[in-house]
Amino acid sequence: MPRATHTKSLLGPEVYAKVRDTRVLVVGAGGIGCELLKNLVLVGFANIEIHHLAPAHPGVSFSITISVCCPAAPLPRSPANSLTCQIDLDTIDLSNLNRQFLFRKPDISKPKALVAAATARHFNPSSGINIHARHGNVKEKENDLEWIKGFGLVMNALDNMGGVVSIVDRADARRHVNRLCQAAGVPLIESGTAGYLGQATPIIKDRTECYDCVPKEAPKSFPVCTIRATPSEPIHCIVWAKSYLFGKLFGEDDEAVDEEELDKAKAEGENAEEIDNLKKEAAAFREVRRALGEEDGPRRVFEKVFHQDIERLLSMDDMWKVPGRVKPKALDYDAVVSETFVPPPPRTPAASQPNGSASASTSAPASANGPAANGNGAAPPSNGVKATAPTQAQLKDQRELSVKENLELFVDSCRRLSARAIAHPNVLLSFDKDDDDTLDFVLATANLRATAYGIANKTRFQVKEMAGNIIPAIATTNAIIAGMIVMQAITILSSQLDKLRTTFVRSIASNPLGMAVPSPPNPACPVCRDVYVPFKVDTTKCTLGELVLEVVKGWLGEAHADEDLEWTVLEGGRILADPDFDDNHDKTLEELKIERGKMITVIDEDQVYRPVHFCICEPDPQAVKPFTLPAHPPALVPRPAKASVVETEPDEVEIVEIPKPSAPITTAGTKRPAPDDGDVSVGSDIKRKRMAVVVQDEDDDFEIL
Amino acid sequence: MPTRSSPSSPSARASKLAKMDDSIDISQAVTGSEPIPSYRPDARARRYDRQLRLWASAGQRSLEAARILLIGCDATGCQALKNLVLPGIAHFTILSPRITNAQDVTTNFFLHPDSIGQPISQEATRLLKELNPAVEGAARVEDVAELIQTDPNFFLSFNIIILSNGEPDVELALADLLWEASATTGGPDVPLMCVRNTGFIGRIEIQIREHCVVDTHPETTHTLRVDEPFPALEKYARELDLEAMDSLEHSHIPWVILLVRAVSIWKEQHGGALPDENSDEEKAEFKKLLVSERSKADEENFEEALAKAFLAWNKSEVPSDTRNLLEDPSVVTVSTSSKNLHLLLHTLLKYTSTSPHLPPTSPALPDLHSSTTAYIALQNLYKAQYQEDLARFKKLLASVLEGLGLPPDAIPDEEVEGFVKNTGGVAIVKGRPLRESKEAKGLLAEAIKEQFSETFLTPLAGPMHLALLAAERFYSTHKRWPGTKELSDMAEDQREMEETVKGIVSPLVEGFEELDDGYVESITEVVRGGFGCLPNTAAFLGGILGQEVLKLITRQYQTLDNTVIVDLVKSTLDKFRF
Incomplete structure (x- = not known):
């Protein structure tokens, strides 16, 4: 019996036809994505494209296109004729297998694209499903406004919660997809899970709130000196190890950025003497780094960072007069090795509460809703990780290491990493929680520093979570959320928009599933209240001058000619032109590195109206002029009375970038997207170069910016 | 489930671990390195990493x-x-x-x-x-x-x-x-x-x-005993020399200490009585007493203390949920076959029967504005008290176990300590037999009666539940589900289902005549579904x-x-x- 019959009778022939025919896009093939893909195909969706954002390489994605062949056709047996898969950098990790059920044990280390495609081929084979996997980038130029308009519905199935736990990488992808959907007017269903909690939110242009209508909590940052000179909590040591020392030894070494950051801190009133010392420290790093590959390299690093640097800090008497500051004790390499080193007194009684990171005026890292990270003993029977009473429950990575073990691990991981750096001089190393060498280094380094400062040490399990933005994830919550996404999808396709609901999965026994009617758009929203215009243009021919004069002043400003509007033209946070700046007018858009998929933003000088974004699309082949515009210019939308409070340019949020190196370097294991606009820096846009250490409050997830 | 040991008996676990060991090759495949060093998790811990962070190793x-x-x-x-x-x-x-x-x-x-x-x-x-x-x-x-x-x-x-x-x-x-x-x-x-x-x-x-x-995982688990401080806490709070402190130290005294101190002084001035919860005057007076020691207007710790001033008149007591548990007959009277939790609660019942009639102190502290030194001092006070309470609890437990003829280690230490730290976070759910619901007796009968009484406008028992119940009776009679025959029979099935629901309701509700739309719609939806499986x-x-x-x-x-x-x-x- 054909699968269709029952579903068809329940949905009705009309809706069923829409389910079959509507092209839908799924972003993400992780925990929720696996569930969603299965549900969609079983329900009868027959035109699905999946983009997977590889977690280690945001922006890198693959897509699988599933199209239903004639049911009578034989199953495609040879993968060769139906699969065209290029390289995919995202591979399956063992820790995915507790929920991403399309992947199996033998698939570990294989590209997700290939495996998901192969597994998906078994979906409902009686219908004869054809799968194409391709490698792409969700922010790539092909994925422009016209591309997103080709879908009837988009579903974001990126793991982790969007609103509750905003992980910068994924928030970035969410924001990108949300903006595209708003620009194109395509319905979007946004979702996310964290442990037992989950959420699915329908987003319909002009009807509901969009992803950016609710401002996301800004990440909290630590003062530079706290990280570099006066840590008082384990998190400070981990941030130092992960984002400072690691970069100094194995990452990109950018003197200018470092100087700039320190000068900025000084300008903002941090202790000038401390800052000058930190500058000297940085210079000394370049020397140990050069010697890293030698036999005594790791020891020299150790002597520098855990002995000399601390001794030097100790010599600054003023620094330790600040009340509440505790003097560190320099580590002695030989004493640690011979186990005669006497650590300074702990700030918190470590023996009785090894997990307790509770310390003055800070939150203990309480995980989303789990007991594991909750070290305050509120969840005792589940808290089998006490160092005082080793039990069978104790897992290897939940054991605290001794100072000597940390030192050995430090030396060992330094050797492993420096061997990698020597073997592949063009591959920039960066921290990745799933890269054992880098995690070992951060673990050992953070703990050694913590020891010197009398701060409680952390276990590998804890460091991994704190350094790696790990959010608990389980199959059940993903299954519930994926079910809700498909129901909302059917509701949208049935055009019953009044029945749309935002759904929450909670751990409240009396009401485990919450439903709410979606809120209307926020009038001040910097994304969904803006105006978007498709701009079909040949970027090799169209100059910026033509754009400014003909498109902006002529076409867009025509209806407002009496207002004498002056315009500023921007792209990705850089100013291309304004009334007093026309140096770029003769350059083509291509020369300005403006390509398909990007947006040119136009703002009137007095900011009376909302920004208008011109979305660069493929040129119309029939066009005579270098560009084609819609028949009518859009109506300009006045800003709300209290202007630009929430206003943030999208790229201002995107401060996640490490400055682009001058030599072409491929990054391995980096979590940072390379700046996508090349090196062109028109106007003075220093915010891209900004480098700061920030932490997100929620769950102690932190992000190094 | 086993009674004496938790579901995870060591033997069951041993065989499980042996199984997991053969998957170590996976992690080697991932890392491409030699045998896994001792500090690295094994394949099992890696596979379950994301959930271990949710329910910890005990849950796993x-x-x-x-x-x-x-x-x-x-x-x-x-x-x-x-x-x-x-x-x-x-x-x-x-x-x-x-x-x-x-x-x-x-x-x-x-x-x-x-x-x-x-x-x-x-x-x-x-x-x-x-x-x-x-x-x-x-x-x-x-x-x-x-x-x-x-x-x-x-x-x-x-x-x-x-x-x-x-x-x-x-x-x-x-x-x-x-x-x-x-x-x-x-x-x-x-x-x-x-x-x-x-x-x-x-x-x-x-x-x-x-x-x-x-x-x-309750939101609030324990009292800080502000209204009834244990002696060491009160002594510490009273002996603090606020005037000798510099401004930084002064502004970092934890709010708990400030409150304990103010309560202690208040009680001294009011013959041992706390501020009256029903007297706005006394409450205001207490707050005045609290801030009288403030040195600057913007001291954050005093702000925190003011915000928590209600703790001074909210009497610490055994939480009502815990109280209910303690009164349960299965807790009041225990035997050798009682579960661990019942034995622990029984011990808690004895524990709270003597002064101060409160559960053991928890060593956990909330987030507060404080200097490291002051925080540690405070934490140590609570920890010491917890240890003392734990010792007292263990002594009582030992006598309970002995009285029953059970060995002193009948309940693992880990479980005892966990319980003492989190007495407010345990629960006993008493379930009900499915038969009662299926036969529309007991609570369902009550709910139906209530629902059809005039005072209730929103349906309580759930028309959908009755529709499903009717479908089950339909199956028992016809050996098929409603809505699964020919399309033309849908109306007939619907009619029969409506009659069945009426049959369930009418003996319970006097003067019942017609089903309202909600019921008819629910029955329609159930019949329409045809008891097929929508993926x-x-x-x-x-x-x-x-x-x-x-x-x-x-x-x-x-x-x-x-x-x-x-x-x-x-x-x-x-x-x-x-």
Whole structure:
């Protein structure tokens, strides 16, 4: 019996036809994505494209296109004729297998694209499903406004919660997809899970709130000196190890950025003497780094960072007069090795509460809703990780290491990493929680520093979570959320928009599933209240001058000619032109590195109206002029009375970038997207170069910016 | 479930670990390095990393000892199992006599076209096992009703039974079997989860006689004893020399200390009485006393103390939920066959019968504005008191155990300490027999009566539940589900269902005449669904079922007690206790 019959009778022939025919896009093939893909195909969706954002390489994605062949056709047996898969950098990790059920044990280390495609081929084979996997980038130029308009519905199935736990990488992808959907007017269903909690939110242009209508909590940052000179909590040591020392030894070494950051801190009133010392420290790093590959390299690093640097800090008497500051004790390499080193007194009684990171005026890292990270003993029977009473429950990575073990691990991981750096001089190393060498280094380094400062040490399990933005994830919550996404999808396709609901999965026994009617758009929203215009243009021919004069002043400003509007033209946070700046007018858009998929933003000088974004699309082949515009210019939308409070340019949020190196370097294991606009820096846009250490409050997830 | 030891007996665990060891090669494949160093997690910990952060190793231990039985091998049941095989239960068995047909393959992800003609339980077991090599799976190709007669003990050997879209008579027979088995104290108490779905509608019913939750993850767990400080705390607070402090130190005295100090002074001035909770005057006066020692207007710690000033007149007492637990007959009177939690609560009852009539002090402190030194001093005070209380509790427990003739180590230390730290986070759920609900007796009868009384405008009992109940009676009569014959018979089935619902309501409600629209609509939706399996509804229900099994097995979080109805057309989920 054909699968269709029952579903068809329940949905009705009309809706069923829409389910079959509507092209839908799924972003993400992780925990929720696996569930969603299965549900969609079983329900009868027959035109699905999946983009997977590889977690280690945001922006890198693959897509699988599933199209239903004639049911009578034989199953495609040879993968060769139906699969065209290029390289995919995202591979399956063992820790995915507790929920991403399309992947199996033998698939570990294989590209997700290939495996998901192969597994998906078994979906409902009686219908004869054809799968194409391709490698792409969700922010790539092909994925422009016209591309997103080709879908009837988009579903974001990126793991982790969007609103509750905003992980910068994924928030970035969410924001990108949300903006595209708003620009194109395509319905979007946004979702996310964290442990037992989950959420699915329908987003319909002009009807509901969009992803950016609710401002996301800004990440909290630590003062530079706290990280570099006066840590008082384990998190400070981990941030130092992960984002400072690691970069100094194995990452990109950018003197200018470092100087700039320190000068900025000084300008903002941090202790000038401390800052000058930190500058000297940085210079000394370049020397140990050069010697890293030698036999005594790791020891020299150790002597520098855990002995000399601390001794030097100790010599600054003023620094330790600040009340509440505790003097560190320099580590002695030989004493640690011979186990005669006497650590300074702990700030918190470590023996009785090894997990307790509770310390003055800070939150203990309480995980989303789990007991594991909750070290305050509120969840005792589940808290089998006490160092005082080793039990069978104790897992290897939940054991605290001794100072000597940390030192050995430090030396060992330094050797492993420096061997990698020597073997592949063009591959920039960066921290990745799933890269054992880098995690070992951060673990050992953070703990050694913590020891010197009398701060409680952390276990590998804890460091991994704190350094790696790990959010608990389980199959059940993903299954519930994926079910809700498909129901909302059917509701949208049935055009019953009044029945749309935002759904929450909670751990409240009396009401485990919450439903709410979606809120209307926020009038001040910097994304969904803006105006978007498709701009079909040949970027090799169209100059910026033509754009400014003909498109902006002529076409867009025509209806407002009496207002004498002056315009500023921007792209990705850089100013291309304004009334007093026309140096770029003769350059083509291509020369300005403006390509398909990007947006040119136009703002009137007095900011009376909302920004208008011109979305660069493929040129119309029939066009005579270098560009084609819609028949009518859009109506300009006045800003709300209290202007630009929430206003943030999208790229201002995107401060996640490490400055682009001058030599072409491929990054391995980096979590940072390379700046996508090349090196062109028109106007003075220093915010891209900004480098700061920030932490997100929620769950102690932190992000190094 | 076993009574003396937790579900994770060491023997069960040992065999599990041996199994996990063969998967170490995976992690080697990942890292491409030599044997795993001692500080690195093994393959098992790696696979389960994301969930260990949720329920910790104790929860995982329980999960890895769990044996689950699935009766009925449909999409809903298999989806639920998928969600349990992935996180790593010990064992599952699928029981079904059926042979796979083409319809099964189109709705159930865990079947393959080649499965057609093969026993469905064997096929699904094979495919589900692929998800996690550490999980043991077995298939039994047998009739459920017969097996209940011939081998009832088979059912009692599992930790949880999921019955997916079973025949109503089988549901009742199994529910009776399990309910009776758990009647004797210490007998096996196997939770039964019955799921039924039709179209966009789904219902889950859970029968368990008694379920102990070791951690409900409550929001507030304990009192800081501000109104009734233990002597060391009060002494410390009173002896602080505020005037000798510099401004920094002064502004970093933890608010707990400030409050304790103010309360202590107040009590001294008011003959031992606390500020009167009903007197705004006294409350204001207390706040005045509190801030009288403030040196600057903007001291954050004093702001915090003011915000928490209500603790001075909110008397610390045993929380009402805990009080209810302590009054339960099974806690008041214990025997050798009592569960650990009952013995611990019984000890707590004795503990709170003497002054200060409060549960043991918790060593955990809230976040507060403080200097490191002051914070540690405060923490040490609470920790010392906790140790003292723990010692007192253990002494009482020892005498309880001795009185019963149990060995002093009958309850593991870890469990005792966990309980003492979190007395407010335990719960005992007393379930109800499924039969009562199915026969529209007990709480369901009450709910129906209430619902049809004039004072209630919103339906309480859930028209959908009655519609499903009527469908089950329909099946018992006709041996088919309503809405599954020819299209022309839909109206007839609908009419009969309406009559059945009327038949359920009329003996309970005097003067009852007609069903309102809500009931008719619910019946229509149930009949329209045709009791077929919509894959998306199945996946959704499988998620909820899995979630509840996890809660029951890990004994964390409050479990659903006892009926949940999902309507995916309206996007609603309602919980009832029948």
